[in-house]
Amino acid sequence: MxxxxxxxxxxxxxxxFLAAPAHGKRNWKPCSSPTCLRLKPSGWTYQNMPGKPDYLIWRNYPYQTAGGGGECWSLDHLGDSIAYVNGRPVDQGVCKTCHGRLYTGELGRAAPQAIxxxxxxxxxxxxxxxxxxxxxxxxxxxxxxxxxxxxxxxxxxxxxxxxxxxxxxxxxxxxxxxxxxxxxxxxxxxxxxxxxxxxxxxxx
Known part of the structure; x- marks a missing residue:
């Protein structure tokens, strides 16, 4: 083994190594707009990371559900919990502050099993x-x-x-x-x- x-x-x-991009590290900070980086009742909302595919995000989210609440990392780590349609995350429009795309993934059975x-x-x-x-x-x-x-x-x-x-x-x-x-x-x-x-x- x-x-x-x-x-x-x-x-x-x-x-x-062969597939790695030639550009260097990009600095990134999350948008502070209340329309970004938050949970809606239907699930997670995602903002893009500049220079990367626009459904990726690293951010800690507070959340509330009917059964309670808590704080959890966005669970797109392996693409397990984002809602997809035709191979793309569900589009929620553009953030008015940072102009990044917003996507929603549903709270579901994948959440407690995420890496x-x-x-x-x-x-x-x-x-x-x-x-x-x-x-x-x-x-x-x-x-x-x-x-x-x-x-x-x-x-x-x-x-x-x-x-x-x-x-x-x-x-x-x-x-x-x-x-x-x-x-x-x-x-x-x-x-x-x-x-x-x-x-x-x-x-x-």
């Missing part, structure tokens, strides 16, 4: 590696810190860490919930921070 993880990690890292998002994540990109969709995240922390955080947070979100290993400063794990299984790697990025890769795991 560990050998397969190492081989997959090596191939994935090569493909991500947690590290609070220091500042960048996200969708890739394809080995024929599978892949999420690449940039995190302002060391790989060891992020890895330790996920080992603690995944079980608290209902995920079981079923395998893990370390290879030359990089960390790998497999987490499962019911019939779902995710493969993750945590490695140093070119900036010395953490680059996290998340992929659905296939069973042969």
């Amino acid at each position: 560990k050998n397969r993880l190492e081989i997959l990690a090596t191939l994935t890292a090569i493909m991500i 947690p998002v590290h609070p220091q994540t500042y960048k996200k990109a969708h890739q394809t590696a080995l024929g599978l969709p892949l999420v690449q995240l940039e995190i302002n922390a060391s790989p060891s810190q992020v890895y330790a955080w996920y080992l603690k947070q995944l079980p608290e979100h209902g995920w079981e860490v079923v395998d893990w290993t370390q290879v030359e400063g990089s960390y790998f794990l497999v987490a499962s919930m019911d019939t779902r299984s995710k493969w993750m790697s945590f490695a140093p990025s070119s900036s010395g921070r953490c680059r996290q890769l998340v992929m659905n795991r296939r069973y042969n």
Whole structure:
């Protein structure tokens, strides 16, 4: 199992390196408009991240439902809880302050099962590696810190860490919930921070 993880990690890292955009890091701050970054009764509202696909957002949301309320990261981390029509999120128009597109995703069964998002994540990109969709995240922390955080947070979100290993400063794990299984790697990025890769795991 560990050998397969190492081989997959090596191939994935090569493909991500070749597919990575040439531009540098973009600074981003959330819009402060009350029409952005808030929950409507029907679900989450998303604002775009400049320079990235316009349904991506990193932000902590307070929310209220008939059964109570709380605070939760936007659950578009793996695209699990956004409402889609014809392959695109449900369009809610344009923010009058920042002019970003707004999208709504419904509160539903995917919410408590979402992969947690590290609070220091500042960048996200969708890739394809080995024929599978892949999420690449940039995190302002060391790989060891992020890895330790996920080992603690995944079980608290209902995920079981079923395998893990370390290879030359990089960390790998497999987490499962019911019939779902995710493969993750945590490695140093070119900036010395953490680059996290998340992929659905296939069973042969």
